[in-house]
Amino acid sequence: MHRHVAMDVEFEKLHVLMPLVGRTMRLSPLWLCRCLCRSYCVVSEFALLSGKRRDCGCVSGRRTRIFIPYDKKIGRLMLLSFTGKVDNNDEPLFLFRCSCIDNNQEHQQHGFGHIEVPLGNVLRNPPYSCGCRRVELARKMEIDIANRQFGRLRAIRKTGRKTKSGTNIWLCKCRCKKFTEASVSDLLSGHKDSCGCKKQEVLTPDSPYSIIQGGTNLAVISRNEPNALNTSGVTGVSYLPSCGKWLATLQFQNKILLRKTFVDFGDAVDARKKAEERYFKPFIEIMADKVE
Ligand SMILES: [Zn+2]
Numbered sequence: 001m002h003r004h005v006a007m008d009v010e011f012e013k014l015h016v017l018m019p020l021v022g023r024t025m026r027l028s029p030l031w032l033c034r035c036l037c038r039s040y041c042v043v044s045e046f047a048l049l050s051g052k053r054r055d056c057g058c059v060s061g062r063r064t065r066i067f068i069p070y071d072k073k074i075g076r077l078m079l080l081s082f083t084g085k086v087d088n089n090d091e092p093l094f095l096f097r098c099s100c101i102d103n104n105q106e107h108q109q110h111g112f113g114h115i116e117v118p119l120g121n122v123l124r125n126p127p128y129s130c131g132c133r134r135v136e137l138a139r140k141m142e143i144d145i146a147n148r149q150f151g152r153l154r155a156i157r158k159t160g161r162k163t164k165s166g167t168n169i170w171l172c173k174c175r176c177k178k179f180t181e182a183s184v185s186d187l188l189s190g191h192k193d194s195c196g197c198k199k200q201e202v203l204t205p206d207s208p209y210s211i212i213q214g215g216t217n218l219a220v221i222s223r224n225e226p227n228a229l230n231t232s233g234v235t236g237v238s239y240l241p242s243c244g245k246w247l248a249t250l251q252f253q254n255k256i257l258l259r260k261t262f263v264d265f266g267d268a269v270d271a272r273k274k275a276e277e278r279y280f281k282p283f284i285e286i287m288a289d290k291v292e
């Protein structure tokens with residue numbers, strides 16, 4: 001048995017790779033080791049010399065506190081090996097392979113594919129990719145969204161300014177006719193979908209979108225099947241035998257929002273559908289937001 005721990009020395013399954021800066025509570029030096037199972041672990045000199053530790057845990061079943069399994073996968077990254085190098089903080093660097101390599105074209109475009117990650121980051125704050133994801137996101141954030149609708153907001157044009165994280169800020173026009181600014185990431189992610197008027201309406205009792213006004217049954221609004229009581233087969237459209245016309249109606253929280261007669265059945269259905277879209281859809285969207 002060895003009397004000293006040094007680089008490249010083996011203790012049964014454990015191959016000692018390099019000394020680390022820290023020490024145990026009992027001031028025993030720490031060593032980075034590779035196990036025969038190809039996993040990495042940190043073992044104290046005391047544990048190596050005393051024979052308390054002979055593997056990463058794969059044989060003994062007692063896993064080391066600091067342990068990196070050989071098949072460690074982080075997002076797009078797959079652990080390859082210890083690099084034999086340390087970073088500026090003396091942390092050992094591990095080499096990861098990014099799955100973007102599999103897509104040769106993508107890889108060649110930005111010249112990525114591998115990344116070295118310090119031990120501390122592998123354990124606590126691992127990156128997701130070799131850097132290719134950031135490039136992809138940035139590219140996505142450069143897209144032209146002119147005239148695209150995001151909830152109540154329609155994107156008008158780039159302001160020319162960017163957020164701290166580098167995404168474009170766009171001038172948008174809200175359905176309420178107010179102008180506002182929003183970043184592409186906020187628009188695409190749905191974080192911003194009105195000038196702020198939507199939030200206010202949700203909190204204002206008199207608004208048709210209000211959720212603090214009681215008495216509305218969301219299940220009734222969302223239902224697409226016709227109500228059994230009406231005579232046309234379409235909810236909100238009924239036949240008036242007295243005048244021979246079709247009546248399109250829409251009531252919401254005891255307010256009459258539509259009450260109009262049509263000669264043509266199709267026109268009545270259209271009017272009802274349009275009113276539904278105008279009054280119910282935003283409400284259901286808001287409710288859905290709230291539920292989430
Ligand atoms: Zn092992």
Ligand SMILES: [Zn+2]
Binds near residue numbers: 076099130131133
């Ligand atoms: Zn990558």
Ligand SMILES: [Zn+2]
Binds near residue numbers: 176197
């Ligand atoms: Zn608005």
